[in-house]
Amino acid sequence: MKNFAELIKTxxxxxxxxxxxxxxxxxxxxASDEDKxxxxxxxxxxxxxxxxxxxxxxxxxxxxxQIPLWLFEESYHIVGDxxxxxxxxxxTTKEHxxxxxxxxxxxxxxxxxxxxxxxxxxxxxxxxxxxxxxRFVFTKLITGSFRIGVSQKLMTRALSKAEGVxxxxxxxxxxxxxxxxxxxxxxxxLDQKSSDYLSKPYPFYLAYPIEGEVSNxxxxxxxxxxxxxxxxxxxxxxxxxxxxxxxxxxxxxTDKYPEFGLFIGVIPDxxxxxxxxxxxxxxxxxxFNDLQTRIGRKTVSQALLQxxxxxxxxxxxxxxxxQDVRHLPYRERRKLLEDLYNLVKDKNIPLQLSERVxxxxxxxxxxxxxxxxxxxxxxxxxxxxxxxxLVGRKKGDWWKWKIEPxxxxxxxxxxxxxxxxxxxxxxxYTFALWQDNExxxxxxxxxxxxxxxxxxxxRKVDDWIKKNTLERFxxxxxxxxxxxxxxxxxxxxxxxxxxxxIATRFPRILRWRHDKKIDEANSIDDLKNLIPE
Amino acid sequence: MKIPLLAFNDKGIYCHQAxxxxxxxxxxxxxxxxxxHSDHSRWGHKxxxxxxxxxxIIRHRLGDINVTGKEWNETFTIxxxxxxxxxxxxxxxxxxxxxxxxxxxxxxxxxxxxxxxxISTPYEVVxxxxxxxxxxxxxxxxxxxxxxxxxxxINNWWAENRAEGKTSILFGYTLGKAQRLLKYLxxxxxxIYTHGAVENMTQVLRPMVDFPPTTLITRDTKKEELLGSMxxxxxxxxxxxxxxxxxxxVTGSASGWMAFRGARRRRAIDKGFVMSDHCDWYGLLDSxxxxxxxxxxxxxxxxDIFSKYLRELGYDARTExxxxxxxxxxxxxxxxxxxTV
Numbered sequence: 001m002k003n004f005a006e007l008i009k010t011x012x013x014x015x016x017x018x019x020x021x022x023x024x025x026x027x028x029x030x031a032s033d034e035d036k037x038x039x040x041x042x043x044x045x046x047x048x049x050x051x052x053x054x055x056x057x058x059x060x061x062x063x064x065x066q067i068p069l070w071l072f073e074e075s076y077h078i079v080g081d082x083x084x085x086x087x088x089x090x091x092t093t094k095e096h097x098x099x100x101x102x103x104x105x106x107x108x109x110x111x112x113x114x115x116x117x118x119x120x121x122x123x124x125x126x127x128x129x130x131x132x133x134x135r136f137v138f139t140k141l142i143t144g145s146f147r148i149g150v151s152q153k154l155m156t157r158a159l160s161k162a163e164g165v166x167x168x169x170x171x172x173x174x175x176x177x178x179x180x181x182x183x184x185x186x187x188x189x190l191d192q193k194s195s196d197y198l199s200k201p202y203p204f205y206l207a208y209p210i211e212g213e214v215s216n217x218x219x220x221x222x223x224x225x226x227x228x229x230x231x232x233x234x235x236x237x238x239x240x241x242x243x244x245x246x247x248x249x250x251x252x253x254t255d256k257y258p259e260f261g262l263f264i265g266v267i268p269d270x271x272x273x274x275x276x277x278x279x280x281x282x283x284x285x286x287x288f289n290d291l292q293t294r295i296g297r298k299t300v301s302q303a304l305l306q307x308x309x310x311x312x313x314x315x316x317x318x319x320x321x322x323q324d325v326r327h328l329p330y331r332e333r334r335k336l337l338e339d340l341y342n343l344v345k346d347k348n349i350p351l352q353l354s355e356r357v358x359x360x361x362x363x364x365x366x367x368x369x370x371x372x373x374x375x376x377x378x379x380x381x382x383x384x385x386x387x388x389x390l391v392g393r394k395k396g397d398w399w400k401w402k403i404e405p406x407x408x409x410x411x412x413x414x415x416x417x418x419x420x421x422x423x424x425x426x427x428x429y430t431f432a433l434w435q436d437n438e439x440x441x442x443x444x445x446x447x448x449x450x451x452x453x454x455x456x457x458x459r460k461v462d463d464w465i466k467k468n469t470l471e472r473f474x475x476x477x478x479x480x481x482x483x484x485x486x487x488x489x490x491x492x493x494x495x496x497x498x499x500x501x502i503a504t505r506f507p508r509i510l511r512w513r514h515d516k517k518i519d520e521a522n523s524i525d526d527l528k529n530l531i532p533e
Numbered sequence: 534m535k536i537p538l539l540a541f542n543d544k545g546i547y548c549h550q551a552x553x554x555x556x557x558x559x560x561x562x563x564x565x566x567x568x569x570h571s572d573h574s575r576w577g578h579k580x581x582x583x584x585x586x587x588x589x590i591i592r593h594r595l596g597d598i599n600v601t602g603k604e605w606n607e608t609f610t611i612x613x614x615x616x617x618x619x620x621x622x623x624x625x626x627x628x629x630x631x632x633x634x635x636x637x638x639x640x641x642x643x644x645x646x647x648x649x650x651x652i653s654t655p656y657e658v659v660x661x662x663x664x665x666x667x668x669x670x671x672x673x674x675x676x677x678x679x680x681x682x683x684x685x686x687i688n689n690w691w692a693e694n695r696a697e698g699k700t701s702i703l704f705g706y707t708l709g710k711a712q713r714l715l716k717y718l719x720x721x722x723x724x725i726y727t728h729g730a731v732e733n734m735t736q737v738l739r740p741m742v743d744f745p746p747t748t749l750i751t752r753d754t755k756k757e758e759l760l761g762s763m764x765x766x767x768x769x770x771x772x773x774x775x776x777x778x779x780x781x782x783v784t785g786s787a788s789g790w791m792a793f794r795g796a797r798r799r800r801a802i803d804k805g806f807v808m809s810d811h812c813d814w815y816g817l818l819d820s821x822x823x824x825x826x827x828x829x830x831x832x833x834x835x836x837d838i839f840s841k842y843l844r845e846l847g848y849d850a851r852t853e854x855x856x857x858x859x860x861x862x863x864x865x866x867x868x869x870x871x872x873t874v
Contacts, residue, residue: 012794067673068845074838075674079797088674088792424795496768 003031004101012148020150020284024158033185034102040188041180043155045145048181051111052119052142054082060120062129065089080419083143089134090127093168097129109181112175141358163189164335177252186265199244199252201235202272202318202326203391207398214401215362218227222385224330225357225365226402227377229457230288230491230505231278231314232295236312237319238263238271244276257310260298262349270322271340274389275314275354285376289503315354315381318389326389330397333389344530372403374531378490379403405488406504408433408522408532409513412483413444415465417448418478426465427458429509431487434523443481444524446500447489452509461512484516485509487525500524502531538614538632539639539665541552541853546641546665548632551611554578555630555641558856565616568627569708572858582609584618586626586654586741590708593737601614605654621645622656623810624709625738631659640824641665644857646809647816650680650713655821664826667857669811670789671831671839677789677813684717690785690804692722695761700782703801704768707734709810711765712744718744718763718765726759728766728775756780768815771800789813821848833857858865 010023028036041047043108062072066087079085098108104126111119127135140146156174158169173245181447217223232246243264245254252261252525257277267273279286279294286308293308294300311339317337318326325333334356357380359365369380379402387397410431418427428450453461468480491505502524536549543555545564551763553563559578567573574583576595583591584603592598600768605611605628606729608617613635618628623644636729640661649655670851677683687703694701705711711731718725748754749768750764759779770776771784787853789809790796795806812820813833821829829850831840836852842851 013797013804015798016801065673068842071673071838071842074835075672078672078835079674079793083795085674088676091676419795424793 001097001099001101001130001134001138003027007039008137008140008146008148009133011487012146015149021156023156023163024150024155025161028159028162032100032102035100035187037180037183037188038101038105040155040159040174041144042141043150044152044174046178047141048105048109049112049143049146050144051114052123054118054143056119057082057086057123057139057143060123061086061127062487063376064091064124065323077417078424080417080424083136083139084495086127087132090135092132092135093128095129096131097134098435104138104141106181107424115404121349123368127449159189163192165189189258195531198239198242199237201237201246201391203245204233204235204274205246205390205398206393207400208393209393210382210399210401214365216392217362217399219364220359221363224334224381224383225359225368226315226354226381227357227372227375227383228379228402229276229278229285229354230378231276231291231310232278234275234312235318235530236260236273236275237261238267239269239322241265241269241334250465255296256294256300258312259350259509260303260312263351266344266347266349267340268321272317272319273310273312273314273340274318275351276311278307278313280311280350281308287376287491288505289491289493289495292464303360309350311350311352313352313354316389329386329388330384347395365531369401369403389418405490405510406492407486407488407510408527408530409484409516409520410446410487411481411518411521412461412485413443413445413481414476414478415461425458426462427453429485431485431507432481433527434521435525436523444500445503446498446502446524446527447486447487447507449485449507449509451514452488457512480526481518484518484521485512486513490529496529502527537642538637538651538723539663541855546855547612550634551614551616552612553616555632556643556857561618562613565618565630566591567621567630567641568624570644570706572622574854582616584626584628587628588626588671589737589740590626590734593734594708597798601754606702612823612828615820618653619659620657622647622649622653625712625741627653629657629659631661633745637646637662639663639685640826642667645707645820646812647820648677648680649808652713652716658820660825662826663828663830664821664824665830665853666817666833667811667833668817668831668836668839670813670833671813671817675805675813676815677809680717680808683808684714684789686716687720687785687787688717688722689805689811690806691718691763694783695723698760698781699854700759700762700779702723702764702766702776702782703772703783704766704784705773705788706810707731707767710787711735711767712738712742713808713810715744715747715765718745722763724748724758724762726750726754726764728764728770730767731765740807753864768800769803799867801810825866826844 007023007027011020014020017225058072062069066336075084076085087457126138130138155267156167156171171188233324237244241264243260244252244259245253245257247253276328279290290308291325294310317333320336357368357370372379382399382401384397410433411433412429414430415426416428420426429447430445432445434441435444465479470480471478488510489504489507492502495503540547541685544554544559544561547557553565554561556567556573557564558575558836562579564578565582566763568588568690574591574783581600583600585737588600588602603618608615615633617631619631621627621629621643624644627643630641638661640659644667645656647656667823691701696845703714705714707730713737725745726749727749732747735744783803785804785805786802789811791805792807825847829843829848831852832855840850840852
């Protein structure tokens, strides 16, 4: 545990990628095989299930700190992280623990089935046997993920350096389902299996936002234009009578979308397609809000399948007849894709083709982009006809040209302290718009946003909030309605879950309207007028 | 209603009987000053009274002012009110102010810490009826390690950076923290350089404390000679052009706020050392108890939370709002004025 805590501390205390990779590489070179498997698991978000709920954790931590619960809560709101708060308030003793990371994790797994009293004793013993930072790491293993700026990619790079295994192969080996408690380092990393490759996805090719004028892209004839769909980017693999659906986050999501099981036997084996998972209700594309109900679920009920069916809007093909076709120009891949689509389109499977929009001039493209909301897309994709399917985000061949966000001027009404890098600063805001209530104008909450201001602006607003607090509700403060912000968002839909009756997609602060008084902020009716017919 | 011996008004903490203010934040005629930090010793008062050791400090910061220096425990009487200054242990020359009238005793701490830092006169418990305390770090999450342990990790960090051929830049308040760090930096590791603001203040304090030698960084300082050295700088220098010229370097900060991971990450500092010139949680609770005070008034810091807890412990405790800042989490506001000195 000491080595692992030291690793986390180094990762957490540096902003430099090179320092992080070096620390990880060094750790992988020295750690035991079982500790390595667990470290990989934790850094790729495969924690054991939480053995104790946070209410009990707080209670038991408080017993050691000997402070009232309300004082613990106040401290937590200010520190901004539960494990960190617990580690800070528990006194450090002269004891120490030499248990390994694996021993701790096995104990944490076993803890889930123990009685509350056994759990309490276990936590008390270990909290007191660890130093401050180990205590923090130990508590984090129980409560949640470490946010220490280590991506899976970064970890894979370090592991590759330490073990001399190809980075891409490792990335693929670490994907999907594996249980750190059941698998050995040898099996996970070192062994080579042919079935390994069955579910293997290709790395995604990502577009850049367009820069400058679209007409600078040259001859429009060299380009294909499609709408940019607002769902989940996915890669679907059909090999050996099996289907594997990967999300862009390199997560295997096959089980979340059972309707795609229909592809088996219809789409030929040895096919890999790139497309967008979209909600499709009553013959048209739904909003991202609809899709949200499907994203979080591991198991999907029949009722939900009925209520929010999904389709794949397919736009590229990466493997055809068991051959990797990524090197082919887009124009030729598109031909293969359209052939495939024609083959399956009458077979009643949830697959649609993302149509290319025939356009003659850049003016036409500009006009088409204006139709995005009507088409239920978030803008256009521009792909060079001669482009191969590349790896990662590369400039030059694929551009996204999103529509301008919807904007509205809203009043800051509540603020909450942020977490992580922003703990102890009021950076999470709630915004309200005007609404008539029996002849009286009142402010109604419509969205929360916590990005879009610079650090300096956040500090100014934080300072203002501290001086203009009306009431406190735990971590939340209501503030004098005085500041007006321009809020941008990508989509908008009616919603029963929201007080305002409206849900906005990805709201964020565009700018602080120093020039506006709250009377000049918009109303709920103004917002409703933005909903597409 | 009886006028309290000390009252909080829009100018500061006011003693009506003596017509004197303690650490006023607006210009007044008579001001007794606890210490030299800019939120406690402001410009524009007619007469200043402070500890002898603080005189050169506030003269340096405020220029030609009318100031009288007192010794520790030296009683001076103004219209029947007895005043005396007692060590607060916060920085060099920092005092608590004891105020006595007709047998009633009040103590105002200014800023204070209980650990002996070896450069400030150590904190002294002063018995009183009413204790006006700061509570910058008045949360149970703040528990300081002994200074010697923190200094060992700072020196180890410096040695590691030097081994990698990098310059160590350590941020600390110009007045107080910078000198506390300087005093215990291990000069066997390398040479210590200073930012102008730190150098000027250190020169003011050298007659009072024996510090290791420092070299001011000037336009002529070669980048190569800085490699592996230690640079002491005010927090506001972080991210400045001045710093960028020292590449390759590693940054560290010594502050009580470094106890929070978020505070360090927000400032994008490589290494945080938890070291404060204020009391930690137990420092506050223990000193309040030791004063024997029945009434406690909490000023700057987590005062609402802290006074609520004190009431649960049985004290007659309340919060008063002041314009003192303590150790600001963002570490810039207070320093801005000093960097131009």
